Amino acid sequence: MWPLFVVVSFASALPVASGAATEPSEATSIDLSAIDLSSYEGRWNRVDDGQFDAARYSAIDHAIGGLSWIMRKMASGVLRKTTTPPPELQFAWDGEQLFQGLQGKDGNRTSPVELDGQLREGEDPRGVPFSWVWSVTETGLRVQWQQHQAFGDNEYRIDATDRGTLIVQHTINVTAISDVAPIVYLSRFSRDDAFDVIPPDDARPDESDMAQTQAGATGVDSID
Numbered sequence: 155m156w157p158l159f160v161v162v163s164f165a166s167a168l169p170v171a172s173g174a175a176t177e178p179s180e181a182t183s184i185d186l187s188a189i190d191l192s193s194y195e196g197r198w199n200r201v202d203d204g205q206f207d208a209a210r211y212s213a214i215d216h217a218i219g220g221l222s223w224i225m226r227k228m229a230s231g232v233l234r235k236t237t238t239p240p241p242e243l244q245f246a247w248d249g250e251q252l253f254q255g256l257q258g259k260d261g262n263r264t265s266p267v268e269l270d271g272q273l274r275e276g277e278d279p280r281g282v283p284f285s286w287v288w289s290v291t292e293t294g295l296r297v298q299w300q301q302h303q304a305f306g307d308n309e310y311r312i313d314a315t316d317r318g319t320l321i322v323q324h325t326i327n328v329t330a331i332s333d334v335a336p337i338v339y340l341s342r343f344s345r346d347d348a349f350d351v352i353p354p355d356d357a358r359p360d361e362s363d364m365a366q367t368q369a370g371a372t373g374v375d376s377i378d
Contacts, residue, residue: 186269189290193312195247197255198320198343200239206341210237213339220333229331239341243320267295303330318345 214233218226244255246264253264267288268274275285286299294311306326313319319342326337 186290189294190312191252191267192247192249193317194245194252194295194310194320196245196345196347198243198245199346200241201319201342201344203342206239210234210339213337217328217335217337220335221331225331229334233337237326237337239322242346243322243343269295304328306336313342318347319343320345 211234214230214237215226218229218233221229245267246253246255252267252269254267256263256265269288269290271287271289273285273287275283277284282301284299284301286297289296289298291309291311294309296307296309298307299305304327306324309323311321311323313321322341322343324337324339324341328334328337
């Protein structure tokens with residue numbers, strides 16, 4: 155089968171900005187005072203909504219509009235299935251540092267959200283090289299990622315009108331095949347106040363665990 159990059163990201167019916175994400179690079183300045191990191195703490199469950207799926211499907215159809223009919227048919231089916239948002243996200247705050255909950259090779263772990271703008275590298279669950287970098291934006295947190303078939307970013311922001319809602323904007327740039335425009339859409343998550351998040355631990359996970367976490371959050375996968 156022809157190679158196709160496949161992503162599992164995050165969606166919404168809300169309007170999103172157009173344009174491609176940039177490849178991961180070192181940030182020149184970080185303004186940590188622009189955001190309340192403690193507001194991200196909690197387990198966030200995905201909000202299922204038919205309008206979200208409709209917006210995601212529309213974003214996919216627009217992105218692959220330049221392909222041939224047979225290529226569109228194949229890509230649409232795969233991407234619609236594999237861009238389903240993850241069921242949950244987890245973050246923990248210890249008063250000074252934000253951590254991301256993850257499932258590593260040895261069970262549940264936490265990984266610090268390093269907002270130093272430094273590019274980090276590892277391997278995804280398939281053993282494919284994967285890189286990412288966290289930074290602060292005017293509205294929240296951003297993680298840029300890259301692997302051999304695609305690059306993109308996820309922007310996380312707390313809803314200004316509902317602090318119990320986390321909105322994630324996803325931009326995916328497929329490089330495995332040509333003539334595919336950026337796929338841009340949103341997803342929404344609701345905080346589960348009854349759930350205790352994974353507490354930050356002293357053991358720092360290895361690079362492969364952290365890479366698998368980022369790959370899982372962006373949903374990077376591929377079909378050859």
